Amino acid sequence: MNLEERIEIFARLGEILRDAVNGKPGLYSDRLNTLIERQHLHNEWFTPENVIKGLKAVATELTADTLVKWTDSYPELKVKSNPLRVGVIMAGNIPLVCFYDFLSVLISGNYLVAKTSSKDSELIPYISEILFGLKPEFREKIEFTDGTLSNFDVVIATGSNNSSRYFEYYFNKYPHIIRKNRTSVAVINGEESVTELKDLGDDIFLYFGLGCRNVSKLFVPRGYDLKTLIEKWTDYSVIIHHRKYANNYDFNKAVYIVNKEKFTDAGYLLLKEDESLLSPVAVIHYEYFDSQEDVRQIIDIQKDSIQCVIGREGIPFGHAQAPHPWDYSDGIDTIQFLLKKKSSGIC
Numbered sequence: 001m002n003l004e005e006r007i008e009i010f011a012r013l014g015e016i017l018r019d020a021v022n023g024k025p026g027l028y029s030d031r032l033n034t035l036i037e038r039q040h041l042h043n044e045w046f047t048p049e050n051v052i053k054g055l056k057a058v059a060t061e062l063t064a065d066t067l068v069k070w071t072d073s074y075p076e077l078k079v080k081s082n083p084l085r086v087g088v089i090m091a092g093n094i095p096l097v098c099f100y101d102f103l104s105v106l107i108s109g110n111y112l113v114a115k116t117s118s119k120d121s122e123l124i125p126y127i128s129e130i131l132f133g134l135k136p137e138f139r140e141k142i143e144f145t146d147g148t149l150s151n152f153d154v155v156i157a158t159g160s161n162n163s164s165r166y167f168e169y170y171f172n173k174y175p176h177i178i179r180k181n182r183t184s185v186a187v188i189n190g191e192e193s194v195t196e197l198k199d200l201g202d203d204i205f206l207y208f209g210l211g212c213r214n215v216s217k218l219f220v221p222r223g224y225d226l227k228t229l230i231e232k233w234t235d236y237s238v239i240i241h242h243r244k245y246a247n248n249y250d251f252n253k254a255v256y257i258v259n260k261e262k263f264t265d266a267g268y269l270l271l272k273e274d275e276s277l278l279s280p281v282a283v284i285h286y287e288y289f290d291s292q293e294d295v296r297q298i299i300d301i302q303k304d305s306i307q308c309v310i311g312r313e314g315i316p317f318g319h320a321q322a323p324h325p326w327d328y329s330d331g332i333d334t335i336q337f338l339l340k341k342k343s344s345g346i347c
Helices: 003-021 029-042 048-061 064-071 099-107 123-134 136-140 161-170 194-209 227-241 243-258 292-301 334-343
Strands: 085-089 111-115 142-144 154-158 176-179 183-187 215-221 270-273 283-289 306-310
Touching: 003 029, 003 048, 003 064, 003 099, 003 123, 029 048, 029 123, 048 099, 048 123, 048 194, 085 099, 099 111, 099 123, 099 154, 099 334, 123 136, 123 142, 154 161, 154 334, 161 176, 183 194, 183 292, 194 215, 194 227, 227 243, 243 270, 283 292
Parallel strands: 085 111, 085 154, 111 142, 154 176, 183 215, 183 306, 215 283, 270 283
Antiparallel strands: none
16 A cells, blocks of 8 residues: 555545444444443443544544645655554553554554553454455554564553553663653633633543543633633533542542642532642642743743643644644654654664
């Protein structure tokens, strides 16, 4: 397959996924909808609504125009070369969180050797089955393993700070991309529209806030009334009816009460003034600032722990969980990494 053929196949995949999540009958729709409905049986965080949102997010980007725009930045992709065997260890915090690693490896003509997360073990393999139906040649390009990752040239591994230490040790002798915990922040300047503040709710509550692109920390002007935010997020209050989310809300609230820590209770979310970027599930941290320059300095100091900055000077409100293929995790260009390893003669 050349690049043009790969783009065509992934564009067709996007059409199939869009049709399925929009209720249009198709060869793969019934099986995909069954998977959507049952993911919560394996992982309670993967509600049908969130799985659909994950599928829509990637399907929206799988168009010929988007894929051509993306790959045009890498003329080397049009030159036939020896493929790499790329080991990919996938996370499972939100549905299809590692889809763009999957896509990057295959769109660049390499072989994928993947270990899926036990929390998200069915969606990517079924998407692979769709690819096999569209182009049987992909059967030779994709391999899944339940055991130890082996027989690879380079590796891309995504996990927690704890697992990253294991990855660094185990994969040290291989060219690698190893991702650790990151989170996202939002900067509010006090001039946001009602729509912008409502859209910020998506950045916080989508996927129960479990993604690295979800906002877990707010920077707000000193004196800002938090009720301004809470009033705009009432549409998300139904989140408290999810068992695991509610358990986290109750637990964190109890801890703050016992420790006599100050917090604001929205009834479905706890807001706590805290300098830490990472907040527990059902909690959002906030920090006051006196000037935009102060915020820029704080963000710059902690940039290695921040995935996205949401706000007027960053990613627009409501778009944190709608990345394009070129919005690479941790700012590391996956395609460029793979191209450099090819050109270095690693294979």
